[in-house]
Amino acid sequence: MATTTAASPETPIGYGRMKRKEDARFIRGQGKYLDDIVLPGMLHGAVLRSPYAHAKIVSIETSAALAHPKVLRVITAKDLETLGLAWMPTISYDSQAVLAGDKVRFQGQEVAFVIAEDRYSARDALELIEVEYEPLPAVVNARKALEADAPLIRDDKDGQTDNLASPLWEAGDAEEADQVFAEADIVVEREMIYPRCHPAPLETCGMIADMNPETGQLDLYNGNQAPNAHRTVYAQVAGLPEHMIRIMTNDIGGGFGNKVPVYPGYVCAIVGSIVTGKPVKWVEDRSENLMSTGFARDYVMHGRICAKHGRITGVRVDVIADHGAFDSTAQPSKFPAGFFHIFTGSYDLEAAHCSVKAVYTNKAPGGVAYRCSFRVTEAIYLVERLVGELALKMEVDGAELRMNSFIRPEQFPYENKTGWTYDSGDYEKTMREAMRIAGYDELRREQAEKRERGELMGIGVAFFTEVVGAGPRRHMDILGLGMADGADLRVHDDGRAVLSISAQTQGQAHETTFAQIVAEELGISPDKIEVRHGDTDRTPFGLGTYGSRSTPVSGASAAVAARRARDKARLIAAGMLETSPEDLAWEKGRWYVKGDPEKAATIDEIAAAAYGEAPLPEGLEGGLEGQSVYDPPNLTYPCGAYICVVDVDPGTAEVEVRRFIAVDDCGVRINPMIVDGQIMGGLAEGVGIALMEVITFDEQGNCLNGSMMDYLIPTALECPDWELGATVTPCPHHPIGAKGVGESATNGSPPAIVNAVCDALYRSHGVAHIDMPLNPARVWAAMQGRAEPPQ
Amino acid sequence: MEVTININGEPVTREIEPALLLVHFIRDTPGLTGTHWGCDTSNCGACVVQMDGLPVKSCTVLAAMAEGHEIRTIEALSIDGVLDPVQQGFHEEHGLQCGFCTPGMIMTARALLDANPDPTEDEIRTAISGAICRCTGYSNIVRAVRWAAEHEAAQPRRS
Numbered sequence: 001m002a003t004t005t006a007a008s009p010e011t012p013i014g015y016g017r018m019k020r021k022e023d024a025r026f027i028r029g030q031g032k033y034l035d036d037i038v039l040p041g042m043l044h045g046a047v048l049r050s051p052y053a054h055a056k057i058v059s060i061e062t063s064a065a066l067a068h069p070k071v072l073r074v075i076t077a078k079d080l081e082t083l084g085l086a087w088m089p090t091i092s093y094d095s096q097a098v099l100a101g102d103k104v105r106f107q108g109q110e111v112a113f114v115i116a117e118d119r120y121s122a123r124d125a126l127e128l129i130e131v132e133y134e135p136l137p138a139v140v141n142a143r144k145a146l147e148a149d150a151p152l153i154r155d156d157k158d159g160q161t162d163n164l165a166s167p168l169w170e171a172g173d174a175e176e177a178d179q180v181f182a183e184a185d186i187v188v189e190r191e192m193i194y195p196r197c198h199p200a201p202l203e204t205c206g207m208i209a210d211m212n213p214e215t216g217q218l219d220l221y222n223g224n225q226a227p228n229a230h231r232t233v234y235a236q237v238a239g240l241p242e243h244m245i246r247i248m249t250n251d252i253g254g255g256f257g258n259k260v261p262v263y264p265g266y267v268c269a270i271v272g273s274i275v276t277g278k279p280v281k282w283v284e285d286r287s288e289n290l291m292s293t294g295f296a297r298d299y300v301m302h303g304r305i306c307a308k309h310g311r312i313t314g315v316r317v318d319v320i321a322d323h324g325a326f327d328s329t330a331q332p333s334k335f336p337a338g339f340f341h342i343f344t345g346s347y348d349l350e351a352a353h354c355s356v357k358a359v360y361t362n363k364a365p366g367g368v369a370y371r372c373s374f375r376v377t378e379a380i381y382l383v384e385r386l387v388g389e390l391a392l393k394m395e396v397d398g399a400e401l402r403m404n405s406f407i408r409p410e411q412f413p414y415e416n417k418t419g420w421t422y423d424s425g426d427y428e429k430t431m432r433e434a435m436r437i438a439g440y441d442e443l444r445r446e447q448a449e450k451r452e453r454g455e456l457m458g459i460g461v462a463f464f465t466e467v468v469g470a471g472p473r474r475h476m477d478i479l480g481l482g483m484a485d486g487a488d489l490r491v492h493d494d495g496r497a498v499l500s501i502s503a504q505t506q507g508q509a510h511e512t513t514f515a516q517i518v519a520e521e522l523g524i525s526p527d528k529i530e531v532r533h534g535d536t537d538r539t540p541f542g543l544g545t546y547g548s549r550s551t552p553v554s555g556a557s558a559a560v561a562a563r564r565a566r567d568k569a570r571l572i573a574a575g576m577l578e579t580s581p582e583d584l585a586w587e588k589g590r591w592y593v594k595g596d597p598e599k600a601a602t603i604d605e606i607a608a609a610a611y612g613e614a615p616l617p618e619g620l621e622g623g624l625e626g627q628s629v630y631d632p633p634n635l636t637y638p639c640g641a642y643i644c645v646v647d648v649d650p651g652t653a654e655v656e657v658r659r660f661i662a663v664d665d666c667g668v669r670i671n672p673m674i675v676d677g678q679i680m681g682g683l684a685e686g687v688g689i690a691l692m693e694v695i696t697f698d699e700q701g702n703c704l705n706g707s708m709m710d711y712l713i714p715t716a717l718e719c720p721d722w723e724l725g726a727t728v729t730p731c732p733h734h735p736i737g738a739k740g741v742g743e744s745a746t747n748g749s750p751p752a753i754v755n756a757v758c759d760a761l762y763r764s765h766g767v768a769h770i771d772m773p774l775n776p777a778r779v780w781a782a783m784q785g786r787a788e789p790p791q
Numbered sequence: 792m793e794v795t796i797n798i799n800g801e802p803v804t805r806e807i808e809p810a811l812l813l814v815h816f817i818r819d820t821p822g823l824t825g826t827h828w829g830c831d832t833s834n835c836g837a838c839v840v841q842m843d844g845l846p847v848k849s850c851t852v853l854a855a856m857a858e859g860h861e862i863r864t865i866e867a868l869s870i871d872g873v874l875d876p877v878q879q880g881f882h883e884e885h886g887l888q889c890g891f892c893t894p895g896m897i898m899t900a901r902a903l904l905d906a907n908p909d910p911t912e913d914e915i916r917t918a919i920s921g922a923i924c925r926c927t928g929y930s931n932i933v934r935a936v937r938w939a940a941e942h943e944a945a946q947p948r949r950s
Contacts, residue, residue, distance in 0.1 A: 029825015
């Protein structure tokens, strides 16, 4: 970056509320999603799944299915064993069965794969496969999984004698925490669970695999969030040359973390194409999506918080992480609890400590970050829920307690007690802006009046600091891959530009935002910049889109690539203007001679010259391009102040989110319309998680939320009209000062909502905590003094 | 069995299995993939099309039941390249992100405005409450429908 010039902030061209370039195809029904793709001769696959959560497989009989006139193949674990593909590595260096051979370990686990001429026949044939199971006792509760007599789930792993999935992991200083807690004026202790929930993108997961037996070329159509990283993983697992694999994502109907992992169905589709020599499409149904693909959260947390002289001084927590049957948690490999140790929140603490242990249970694997940067959501929920309860018990205002305890602006860069270096922020300013929009004092007056009348109104506050944009390669990788992102920019001779990126939109509008970044840096209209993504043959390597990392990493890469092109443009312009590069100054779209602004070369003219016939300055090659592989020097730390107003029906315990105020500080905003859109979507998902979205199991391990009849997602009726605000504290180390925003709202909103409900019920009913989801049955039970965590 | 369904003004005749869902008929035969499938259980609304002018979830209609009926999909909404005001409203108000729910939302909203040209925010929220959007948080969808209502009132385009 030392070789690049800085853009002038006075003459913006790219940033602002530009309408989205990608809308044109979507509003006409012309998006191209996975299931829209039809290849000649394509076959269809379907997965047979286990009805049991834990059972030995005695036998699998496939002859009746094979006799179906439209069925070509039935693949089982035995077939995969001959190819060395019966098991695959997970994103967390665990192993996961592609198809179960010895036993099944969760309900919905993949057992066989049918390939037929059409999708209906493939599904019909599933019912013709006979599997004899010998049921085993199941365990679905994380604490019970640790008991001595718990059934052993991972008997496939050498030396595994219990259900611990990883060793105890700690951060912070326990002794220091002991001391700070001993000296505190007040300590609040709370066992809470962040229940298992599911990203449930509206488009489910799927794959079309097309292996060309003559050339060995493997084309994969697959809507995933990290196509370049997936390609590397497939190459390593299958032993294929990476350059002979091409992944094309096309349009993706939402991801939210669910489309980060490699799923067994993908591998089955690839094997299916290899053995049939034809393209094989597999698209899961909604139940398969909810019951078998990456869930989120499932953290059992025992938290403690303390305060002295009206300030928060310490936080500590012991966590049991429930990974399900296989540990496929999505996180940088050196971070077994993701970024959970940011649980210190936005506060200048004297001490902090956490311990995390992880267990196997007879539940689906996953631990993906549902609109979350690697467990930061659990961390923020923990600390903000503890602060909420602390404020209730100290009988002080939650906003005041937070402001008394915040990291102050002059303390940045701020090193917290668990090793993070926060980049920038002005937390009190952000908090006060939210209070201004909310009319906070007036709300408190209204609440007091309503209390007099027996009405249950609650005001919940949450203030979060996220850690996103993973991440510096000196600290983090995923499966040995550095977490950098590439950007290739080419300015064509007609002044139009093409930017190829490794980030992968699932609705985030990269085609617009990234064009605006280049526009800002090069002075080319965003309309003349095409952004390419989602095709490994046409994009540079990089780790993709999750953990709010697109703008912090890939966006930075685009800006740096554009600056490199601009630097080269300067050299060409110097030749054109017969002067030295040092005598030129930049303003959006042109290099001009200092002191003689009329003498200038526009970027269009420079681009034409770059490819033209006239000689270029000595030693300069033709073309106008810029390339970058951006390795972020630090993570970014967006923050936000959220205020939620709820009314709880005293008769039915139904919670209505009446108002929701969200003030986000995500640094420099490239397109405020798109930023606000990201925030509103995250708020709706936060309402879902807080009030209705949960994946639960009975004691036999049957999933009780395996369809949208039972996995409830908020509609327009459960969501208020969001009230948004902004403060802007630029990121000091990002080329354009941006911090990322995609997941902020899902982090901040659940604790704000739960804090609001507890604020409504604490004085009248003594309710200081209810585990999510706060559906009427659970809130009613809490009001009667019978609160139970969800199972 | 053979069925004939009028889709966007064109009769489509095909031999089908009785179990074939209308959503798959629409997507497979004329290849109109703007109508999406999302849930199996009539909860998500990604598959909404209009049948005889009323919104239906095409994952919950057998193709055989649509015999002789008129189906209208997202692909027929713009006329001679001119966007329907609802389509334009979704663009103007940022009423979409990943785009997967968008055709179902737009067809639902179109049916609402055909029946109620000047809906309130509450009426819009109720009308689209059978459709799930995972991306937008709905506020901008409500604004998009209001945009369409206001611009349609100013410039009626239908006879």
